Amino acid sequence: MELIITEKNNAARRIAEILSDGGASTTQRNGVNVYEWGATRCVGLSGHVVGVDFPEEYADWRDVEPVELIDADIVKSPTQQNIVTTLRQLAREADEAVIATDYDREGELIGKEAYELIREETDVPVKRVRFSSITEREVKNAFAEPDDIDFDLAAAGEARQIIDLVWGAALTRFLSLSARQLGEDFISVGRVQSPTLKLIVDREREIQAFDPEDYWELFADLTKDGDTFEAQYFYDDDGSEAERVWDEDDATEAYERLREATSAEITTVRRRTRTDNPPAPFNTTAFISAAGSLGYSAQRAMSIAEELYTTGYITYPRTDNTVYPDDLDPEELLDEFVATREFGEDAESLLDVEEIEATEGDDETTDHPPIHPTGEVPDRGALDEDEWEVYELVVRRFFATVAEPATWEHLRVVAEAKDCKLKATGKRLLEAGYHAVYPYSSASESFLPAVEEGEHLDVTDVELEAKQTQPPRRYGQSRLIQKMEDLGLGTKATRHNTIEKLYDRGYIESDPPRPTAIAEAVVEAAEEFADRVVSDDMTAQLEADMSAIASGEATLDDVTQESREMLERVFEELRESREDIGDHLQESLKADRRLGPCPQSDHDLLIRQSRQGSYFVGCDGYPDCQYTLPLPSSGEPLVLEETCEEHGLNHVKMLAGRDTFVHGCPQCKADEADDTEDEVIGVCPDCGEDHGGELAIKKLRSGSRLVGCTRYPDCDYSLPLPRRGDIEVTDEYCDEHDLPELVVHSGDDPWELGCPICNFKEYQARQAVDDLEDLDGVGPATAERLENAGVDAPQDLHDVDPDVLATEIQGVSAGQIRDWQSQVPEVDTDSDDDPDDDAESEGESEDLIDGASAADERAESD
DNA sequence: GCAAGGTC
Numbered sequence: 052m053e054l055i056i057t058e059k060n061n062a063a064r065r066i067a068e069i070l071s072d073g074g075a076s077t078t079q080r081n082g083v084n085v086y087e088w089g090a091t092r093c094v095g096l097s098g099h100v101v102g103v104d105f106p107e108e109y110a111d112w113r114d115v116e117p118v119e120l121i122d123a124d125i126v127k128s129p130t131q132q133n134i135v136t137t138l139r140q141l142a143r144e145a146d147e148a149v150i151a152t153d154y155d156r157e158g159e160l161i162g163k164e165a166y167e168l169i170r171e172e173t174d175v176p177v178k179r180v181r182f183s184s185i186t187e188r189e190v191k192n193a194f195a196e197p198d199d200i201d202f203d204l205a206a207a208g209e210a211r212q213i214i215d216l217v218w219g220a221a222l223t224r225f226l227s228l229s230a231r232q233l234g235e236d237f238i239s240v241g242r243v244q245s246p247t248l249k250l251i252v253d254r255e256r257e258i259q260a261f262d263p264e265d266y267w268e269l270f271a272d273l274t275k276d277g278d279t280f281e282a283q284y285f286y287d288d289d290g291s292e293a294e295r296v297w298d299e300d301d302a303t304e305a306y307e308r309l310r311e312a313t314s315a316e317i318t319t320v321r322r323r324t325r326t327d328n329p330p331a332p333f334n335t336t337a338f339i340s341a342a343g344s345l346g347y348s349a350q351r352a353m354s355i356a357e358e359l360y361t362t363g364y365i366t367y368p369r370t371d372n373t374v375y376p377d378d379l380d381p382e383e384l385l386d387e388f389v390a391t392r393e394f395g396e397d398a399e400s401l402l403d404v405e406e407i408e409a410t411e412g413d414d415e416t417t418d419h420p421p422i423h424p425t426g427e428v429p430d431r432g433a434l435d436e437d438e439w440e441v442y443e444l445v446v447r448r449f450f451a452t453v454a455e456p457a458t459w460e461h462l463r464v465v466a467e468a469k470d471c472k473l474k475a476t477g478k479r480l481l482e483a484g485y486h487a488v489y490p491y492s493s494a495s496e497s498f499l500p501a502v503e504e505g506e507h508l509d510v511t512d513v514e515l516e517a518k519q520t521q522p523p524r525r526y527g528q529s530r531l532i533q534k535m536e537d538l539g540l541g542t543k544a545t546r547h548n549t550i551e552k553l554y555d556r557g558y559i560e561s562d563p564p565r566p567t568a569i570a571e572a573v574v575e576a577a578e579e580f581a582d583r584v585v586s587d588d589m590t591a592q593l594e595a596d597m598s599a600i601a602s603g604e605a606t607l608d609d610v611t612q613e614s615r616e617m618l619e620r621v622f623e624e625l626r627e628s629r630e631d632i633g634d635h636l637q638e639s640l641k642a643d644r645r646l647g648p649c650p651q652s653d654h655d656l657l658i659r660q661s662r663q664g665s666y667f668v669g670c671d672g673y674p675d676c677q678y679t680l681p682l683p684s685s686g687e688p689l690v691l692e693e694t695c696e697e698h699g700l701n702h703v704k705m706l707a708g709r710d711t712f713v714h715g716c717p718q719c720k721a722d723e724a725d726d727t728e729d730e731v732i733g734v735c736p737d738c739g740e741d742h743g744g745e746l747a748i749k750k751l752r753s754g755s756r757l758v759g760c761t762r763y764p765d766c767d768y769s770l771p772l773p774r775r776g777d778i779e780v781t782d783e784y785c786d787e788h789d790l791p792e793l794v795v796h797s798g799d800d801p802w803e804l805g806c807p808i809c810n811f812k813e814y815q816a817r818q819a820v821d822d823l824e825d826l827d828g829v830g831p832a833t834a835e836r837l838e839n840a841g842v843d844a845p846q847d848l849h850d851v852d853p854d855v856l857a858t859e860i861q862g863v864s865a866g867q868i869r870d871w872q873s874q875v876p877e878v879d880t881d882s883d884d885d886p887d888d889d890a891e892s893e894g895e896s897e898d899l900i901d902g903a904s905a906a907d908e909r910a911e912s913d
Numbered sequence: 914g915c916a917a918g919g920t921c
Contacts, residue, residue, distance in 0.1 A: 059920060098919025105915090112914070120915085131920095157918060212917075219916030227915080234914080241916045357921075369920090545918060 054145040055093040056138065056165045058152040060084055061361060063095030065185045066151060070194065083137040092141055096152070100131040100138070101164050103212045105220070112233060117224040118622045121615050125213055127164075135168060142172040149197060154181045154417040156597070157542075159201050160208030166200055184366075184420040186378040206607045207597035213607075214593060214614045215242055221618060222581060225625060226573065229633035230640065238573060238636060239556055242589050243541045244549050245577060248558055249585040250534055252566045252574045254526055261522035266295040267302035271309055271473050272512040273466060278500040279511060282466060282473035284309065292474075295518075306515040308469045315468035317506045327457040329485035330492070331373045331412030332421030333448050335543040336529075336536050338368065341444060341491060343529035347437070348562065349547035355441045356422070359434075363427050365445050369544040370419035373412025379420065381407045381453040387426035388446070394428075397450055397488045410452045418543075423449045450488040457484030462499050468510055475499055525563040538587040539594060557643070560689055560704075572639035576632050581621045643690060645671075646717070647700040652676035656700060658688050668717050680717040681753035683774075685710070695719060712774060720754035732780055733790045735760040736808070737768040744768070746790065746807075748778060758807045770807040771814070773797075778804075785809060819844030845875040 055070075057063040067075035067086030075088040086093040105123045109115050129135040142148065148169050150162035166177050178197035182189040219241040227237040269284035284305060285294045296302040331337070335353075342352035356368035375381075385407075388398035401407070412421075424446045431439055458481040466473045477499030480486070486494040502508065526534065532546045541549050553559045558570035566574075577585040599605035625632070644658040646668060654672035661667060666688050668680040682688055686707030693702045695716035703714045714720065727750040735744035737760065744762040751757065755774060760766040772778065776797030783792045785806030793810075795802040804810050820838055822845050840859050842848060 061920095096919085097921070100919090102918095103916095110914085117915095153919090161919065208918085215916045215918085217916090221915085223915040237914070239915070243917065361921075542918070544920080549917085 052145050053091045054141050054148045054169075055091065056148065056150055056152070056162070057093065057095045058158055058161055059097060060095035062151070062153075062185060063093045066190055067091075067093040069185070069187050069190045080137045080140065081133040083134050085137070085141070092145070094134075094137060094141060096134055096138070096161060096165065097131050099161055099164065100129060100134045101127045101168075102130040103127055103216055105216075112224050112228065115224075117221045117228065118619075118626075120221040120224070121217055121618050121622070125216065138165060138168050139172050142169040142175075145169075145173065145175055147175050148177045149194070150177065150179045150200060151182075151193075153419070154183050156204055156208050156601075158418075159204040160212075162200055163202065163205035181417070183372075183417045184376045184378065186376070188378055189376070201601075203603055204601045207600040210597060210600055210607045210610045211593060213611045217611075217615060218242060218584060218589075218618055221622070222577075222584060225622075225629075226576065226632070226636065229629045230636035231633065232636075232640070236557070238569070239552075240573065240577060240581075240584055242584060242593070243535075243545070244552055244556075245574070245585045246538070246540055246587045246590070247531070247535055247549055248553055248566065248570055249574050249578075250531065251526060251553075251559060251564055252571055254523060255566050255571070258522040258525070263519040263521070264297070265299070266297050266518055266520065267299065268294055268296070268516045268518060269302065269306055269309060269471075270514045270516070271312075271315070271468070271510050273315055273473070273475070273508040274511045275500050275502060275506070275508050280475055280477070280499055282315075282464070282475040285472055285474055302515060305471055306513065309471050309510070309513045312468035312471070312510045312513075314507045315466040315473060315510050317464060317466050317502050317504050317508065319463070319465040320502060320504050321463045323461045323463075324481065325459045325461055327459055327484065327486075329410050329451045329454050329456060329489070330448070331410050332375055332423065332452050333445065334370050334373045334412065334414060334421055335368060336532055336546070337373070337412075338422050338445070338448075339532055339547060340529035341448065342441060343527065344491065345440060345444065347441070349528045349532055350551050351437075352441065353547050355438055356445075359438060359442055359445070362429070364425060364429050364442055366421075366423055366425060367419045368422050370421060371414055371416045371543050372419060372421050374415040374421065375409050375411075375423070375452075376420050379409075379423070381409055384424070384426050384449070385453070387428060388424075391428050393431065393443070394446060394450075397447075401450060401454055401488065404455065407453050444491065447489045447491070451485040454485035454488055455482070457486050457494070458482040464499060464502055466508065525565060527563045531564070539590050540587055561691070565692065568639040568642035569636065572636050576635065580625050580628065580632070583617070583621070641671075645701075646690060646703070647694065647698065649676060649678050650698070650718070651678040656680070658682070658690065658703070680721050681751070682717060683714055683753050683755055686712075688714075714754050717754075721752040724750045724752040724754075729761065730780065731761065732758065733788075735762070735766060735768055736788070738762060738766040742766070746770075748772065748780070770811045772807070773802075773804070776802070816843065819846075848875055 055063070055066065057066060063084065063086055064077075067088065070091070070093075071086075071088035075086045075093070078085050078087060083094065103125050105120060106126055109120060109123050148166075150165055152158040152162040152165070162179060169175075169177055177200065179200045180193040180197050182193040219239070222240040223237060226240060227233060230238055232238050271282050271284065272279050273282050283294055284296075285292050286296075287293075296305065333341070338356065339349045339352050342355075343349065347355070353368065356365065359365045360368050382402060385398045385402050388394040389402070391398075422445055424442075429442065434442060460479045460481050462477045462479070464475050464477075477497045479496050480494055483494070486492070528547075528550055531550060535541050535546050535549070540546070550559075550564070553564070553570075557567055558573070559566055574585055583589045596605060596610040600607055600610060641657065646656045646658065649656045649670045649672065652670055652672045652675065654670050654676060656668050656678070657671050658666055659669040665684060666682045668682060670676040670678045682703065683705050686705030689704045689706050691702040691704050691713070694700060695702065695718065698716055698718040700716050700718055702716055705712055705714050729747035729749050731745045731747045733746045734740075735746050738744035742762060742765075744760045744766050746758050746768070747761050749757055749759050756772040756778070757769045758772060759769040772793075773795055776795040779794040779796060779801075781792045781794060784790065785792060785808070788806050788808045790806045790808060792806055793804045795804050820843055840856060842851065842856075
């Protein structure tokens with residue numbers, strides 16, 4: 052038997068299809084797809100299936116001095132047990148193995164990892180095939196002439212693994228221990244994340260240090276035959292044109308002169324035709340950047356692209372390549388779009404030209420083709436709105452790369468009035484070219500009337516504008532990813548994750564990202580004691596070392612030993628300053644939680660955490676000052692830059708994934724609640740009969756709203772209400788619960804929430820279905836199939852027999868169902884479905900409802 | 914529990 056191993060399942064499936072001429076069948080072993088035809092088996096890994104780590108005795112951070120990690124052994128162990136087991140089983144049955152992982156350095160290492168697993172089972176020959184795109188020609192050619200694994204190249208990748216682990220783990224533990232930050236809030240450092248963070252911190256330093264300068268600009272309206280256009284004053288500054296006037300007296304003088312002018316003489320008219328070339332094919336960075344200008348975060352853009360890739364609509368989204376492979380025939384691909392409603396016309400217009408030639412970018416690599424549509428075109432209804440928008444972007448980018456250039460006419464006009472020079476520029480699109488199929492890059496025209504030299508135009512309006520120079524702008528996510536690529540930081544597959552990691556670690560917040568105080572402190576500490584780890588030099592050196600290993604000029608041991616010695620020297624410096632560093636880090640962590648002055652003492656209010664883990668606002672002067680304010684019960688609080696004018700407190704944002712919201716000033720929120728009367732809407736279903744409790748719309752000091760019992764805290768019946776919007780109590784009543792229907796007014800569309808009990812029940816049902824998608828390997832489509840089969844919530848999985856359910860649902864194996872079952876903790880379900888049972892634990896919903904609950908109310912009376 | 918790199 053011949054065994055073929057690829058880097059991912061998708062590649063295995065397609066290679067099997069090609070080599071078997073469509074005759075391969077799929078079976079599952081240990082929940083892993085294996086493609087079979089004749090005497091061949093093909094299996095996909097999931098990237099690295101083994102990982103490096105320290106031996107177990109180094110696991111406890113408190114027991115081990117961080118410096119000991121430098122010379123600790125490093126062990127490899129399976130991280131994807133199912134796949135490793137399957138690979139071992141298949142290896143035992145094989146007479147020959149072929150490694151067909153991706154054609155790049157990491158692919159070589161993943162291939163070598165597979166090789167080592169195979170070698171533990173058998174001595175059969177192991178070959179290596181390389182191809183840059185999974186097309187029939189490339190794949191068949193590669194398999195016709197197999198090569199050997201490049202062990203030097205794989206060793207280069209291993210050196211990276213070792214150096215990253217040793218530096219990252221040792222320094223992360225050192226900083227975390229010195230600041231006494233052990234649990235979840237450890238302080239991380241790494242070769243890629245830290246220089247990326249420094250980029251953001253350095254930019255922030257520039258912004259902080261920026262000293263704005265005053266300047267003035269002058270504009271005059273010129274009119275010809277009723278057509279008016281704006282011209283800007285300029286002067287000669289050492290041979291170059293300058294528009295900004297730095298001296299106020301000069302500016303007013305020019306202004307006075309221009310105001311006296313009634314006409315201006317055109318002295319120069321210059322026309323030029325400019326060619327505007329279509330963009331290069333998408334690699335990952337260019338794609339993220341284009342999606343960024345449509346409003347998608349890097350992370351979101353990539354996750355949509357991955358979804359489109361796995362469903363087969365676009366090619367592999369992680370690529371450095373900007374040159375289409377020879378196999379790609381643009382005409383053939385365009386043909387696939389001709390019959391479609393959305394793209395038909397554009398595709399046809401592109402096919403209209405004599406010869407189609409695609410653009411090429413500067414980067415040509417062997418990893419994968421540039422991102423382009425596969426030619427399998429989805430129905431618009433098969434995708435959600437975001438997916439369609441991103442898909443259309445990829446299609447149109449491909450269109451643009453095979454379209455004609457655009458041409459522009461640029462017109463520049465210079466006029467003179469009272470010895471003052473004025474200029475204006477206009478541009479007109481002569482040939483739309485690629486803009487006709489790619490509406491994302493700007494093609495806006497600016498109008499100038501046709502004027503001739505020597506002509507006199509009326510000066511109708513003159514304006515003097517006082518301005519200030521602006522600090523540099525913060526990097527947006529896509530700009531940051533671009534910078535990372537320029538500096539060689541991270542890879543196409545990891546850059547967006549690195550940025551996400553900085554958010555998760557509390558190093559940056561908002562978008563564009565702003566560094567927190569702890570981020571600044573970490574960068575400062577690293578700059579002083581471990582400059583390498585915040586510099587892109589470390590990556591540059593590592594790349595050079597890896598090249599040396601790959602070419603045989605150096606060995607893995609040489610390179611890792613030298614790196615370890617360098618880290619030893621860093622630790623010699625660090626040892627002395629451990630306490631100072633720790634103090635500084637702790638002070639910065641506090642600064643990130645500081646809101647502003649306490650109204651009852653000279654101290655500051657801070658965000659604090661109760662012993663039960665809930666967040667509240669408390670005074671730094673505690674226990675002398677015991678002033679507190681509540682915070683919402685869901686999410687992690689984040690201090691925003693913006694402050695409340697009335698109380699001088701920073702606004703607070705509650706981070707809770709999709710349900711993140713801005714809470715605002717906690718003092719304002721508490722005051723609002725104090726000033727709002729409860730509004731009774733009906734009888735409490737729990738205690739109305741026995742004790743006369745009533746339900747009322749309540750506003751809590753934590754900012755939440757709820758429908759709760761007036762006998763609180765004796766009765767804690769409650770239903771959630773949305774956080775925002777005005778609530779209208781209508782005179783229509785719910786037959787079942789005898790409560791008024793509610794309508795929420797916020798924005799343009801009123802939201803008919805209805806009876807609060809009915810609403811909450813629906814919300815819980817919806818939530819349960821959504822929770823299905825939180826299981827690994829369950830997407831929207833699978834969730835729907837599960838729901839149709841009667842699994843409405845993750846808990847329901849415990850009531851089914853995997854073998855039976857697997858026969859009912861297409862494409863789902865019993866193994867997968869068992870895996871999902873293991874992801875859901877089994878709890879004793881309360882058969883009583885009284886709506887307030889779960890009110891306390893429910894989170895916030897996607898549309899407006901929030902988890903206002905009895906827990907909130909309790910928190911305020913504490 | 915640390916990194917960065919794969920992939921889902």
